[in-house]
Amino acid sequence: MKRFLTLLLLIPAFLVKAQEIRPSDTLIKTGADTLPMSDIDIPIRVNMKALYHLMEEKVDTVYHSPGWPVAYYQPSCDTRYMYRFRRGHLRITALGNSMDLKFTGYYQIDASTRLCSGTAAYSPWTPDCSCGAGKEGARRVDVGFTMRFALKPDYTVQAKVTRLPSTPLDKCTVCFWGQDITNQVIAAINAQMDTAGWGIQDTLAKLDLRPQFQQLWQKLWTSYRLYNVGYLRLQPERLRISDLVARNDTLYLSVGISGRPLISLTPMKDTVTPVPNLSDFTPRHGFNVYLDARLDYDSLSSILNAQLAHQTFNVDNHSITIDKCSLMSLDRGHIGIRMQFSGSQSGTFFLSGVPVLDTAAGILDVTDLDYHLETNNLLIRTASWLFSKKILKELRTYTRFPIRDYLEQIRAKANTQLNQPIVKGIHTSGQLDRIVLLRLGVGLSEMDIRCQASGELDVFVDNLTW
Template sequence: MTAALFLTSCSRKIIPGKPVLSSTRFTTDSLPLSEIDVPLRINLKPLYETANKNVQTIYGSPGWPNDFEVVNCDTRYMYRFKRGPLMITAHANTVNFNFTGSYIIAGAQRICTGTGSNRIPITPWTPTCTCGLNEGERRVNIGFKALLTLKDNYDVSAKLQRLEPRPLDKCTVCFWRQDITSTVMDQLKVQLDDTGNEISDSLNRLNLRSPFQQLWDMLNTSIPMFGMGYLQINPEKLRLSTLYAQNDTLNISVGISARPRISLTKTVGYRTVVPDISDFNQRKGFSIFVDAVMDYDSLSQLLTRELYHKRVDMDKTGKYIIIERCEIYGAGNEKLIIKIEFSGPDKGTMYLTGRPYFNRGKNQVEIKDIDYDIHTRDLLIKTAKWLFNRRIINTLNHYSTFNIAAYADTLLSKVNVQLNRQWQKSVSTAGAVNNLQVMAIYPLTENLVLRCNIRGELTVRIDAFDF
């Protein structure tokens, strides 16, 4: 590229050609999958409320309260059974449904002759007698036990067992002249099995895809970090541990395989359908590989701030330059380009190149092997050899370091604030990042990428969702 040299009054304007670095097959390695295992706590009260609404409260014999059921020709009865509120407790993967029910029974007898289906009455019915009408409804404790498992499509599978009814009050009627509590319990069991089927149907209709879709959508959004950039988790796979419940809380260990990204500018969020569960292994904590994207404008501003109006005196020549502005950018190569605009006896632009390097010991990004670009070097040798000077390179070597310790500490602090917050009305998180380590550095064309490994722990709580 032909260089131009302009002379204005007593100073020259030096404008070398822009660097043209040879293209290399330089790209970032594929970002390793991050493994994020998060305890998820789901409030079960909405489930309990749904069960209470969906399970019938009053049961009666087929003809109640007008028609009797006739048994073996000689006995007729009718009854009404009413359940109280469900009292639900949970432990491990078992949910217990208990309630106190009350019942009224009325009946009469007559004498029949014959056998089997050929029995016929020979006397009228006795006057109707009742139990639970005048002396107060008879009470009985009812219980069901449900064993819950979760399928890979988020369906809940419930195996329900009816427990033996436990009567609290005895029931006697005049026409039997005896305690008929056990007889009533036998009749109730048929109705209770229907109740159990309703509870089982209610549980088996439960699908947890909705709360996990909420979580999935949240992880796909660009999350601001209080002026430190934006975090996007980019989940790819999901795994869950077995269910473990304790009273009103369902505990699940949620595992996410993801490729997170931190950028200084907000990225467009997108919505995908949460995938089916890949496995049910239980793990804890997270180890995230994340690309922190630093745009070159920000780096340029930092370097300009350090070098603005910096005077660089040349050895033995009496000449100097004053740095006005610095610009750093990539060129699809392992190197960075540093553009310096300067004033002084001569004015103009020069280009240097260098390799980005992360110094783990000092926890800082450095630009190593700084040297004049070939176009700048050729022009300076021909027109202003005094500018071809190590003093400029030494100055850049001193200032072209970017300590990220403070950035990392601030980032961790901001991320930890973000981890402990309410995301939506019913979704909140709690946790902490305790370590951040830079693993690699990539000077791409559009931005400088720092690949980091972040370790910590996180808990998610969901207090309400649609069933």
């Protein structure tokens, strides 16, 4: 990308003249010209094993009745008990926007009973009886949640957490007559699971991610320095995130931005805009980017001067050295080049020409390169050998810029960059299919080069860290 952007900025510094010019893609700018919308959509695949591991650590492993292990819970006049519940490893499955969290619970219970009529007791409590303690081992029950989730256009989370039916794998009988209190225990477990599920749902429903997305949006509207050759601002207009789709251990989504990016040789004022609501939740892929490189003549003069300053030309046994040069706008799409020179003769002369982009030949050039009228009179009075056109022929060797081979080199290097790790656990896979120059715009205060790049890029998150 560095080489590509550098090329975009250096190409118009001094353009080329071809032997035969095909139909031109040069535009004389007379008014506003809207850059086509660019779309960048990146499919993201996230390995959720690390997330599952986090949930394993964060979900409580032990539940118990109020007062355990010294106080009883009494749901009715004739029964009281206390229990301890320990969950096993989480079993997590995901499909679409739904995730099931299941686990086997192991519980033990101490209980006693008495005779009652309604709320009136007719006997004392029996001695404590136990279930799931000692040699018989803890009693087992399968429990779990189903969670459905989605990110809404206003950056809040829509979540629904539902407890799955609890299934006892072992009965729990207590006291001398073997009273089965499994249903009472399951009811108590369900009540606590419902409370936990409501807490999860309430926490997710209160999430508002707009402030985080506003920070991201503002960064996209900030100008960034491009390796000392210019400034880039992405200028997004729309942001989209597809619905989250899970399949077992993998989460799939796509993130997209639409905007009109701009490159400038001079700093651009940062703009503060509110992040729009999310749009277009359909998964998409691929990028198609249109980019304008806005090149003002003062900045181009610096580049041109770096290209030609101190170059020496020999003509008819005379030599001149370019000391300084600058670029300026003339009328009707022409540009002017002012050159100060020394050597066999010293002075200043002006050249004029028409910048032309020939997309078919893959060449950028300046056609009709010639002396400016004021220069002609000066040269006739001083050194006619400068006016022999030979100096123009020499200068044209510096104004040729065939770009097709360079673009192919850039594409090959970009494809290498698109297929490598970003940070530990995250890598990209992609391909830049094509990169082309579309047109050259010539204005009174600046020129701009429009290019298009298209291809595919995927992001793989294989190892989330927390």
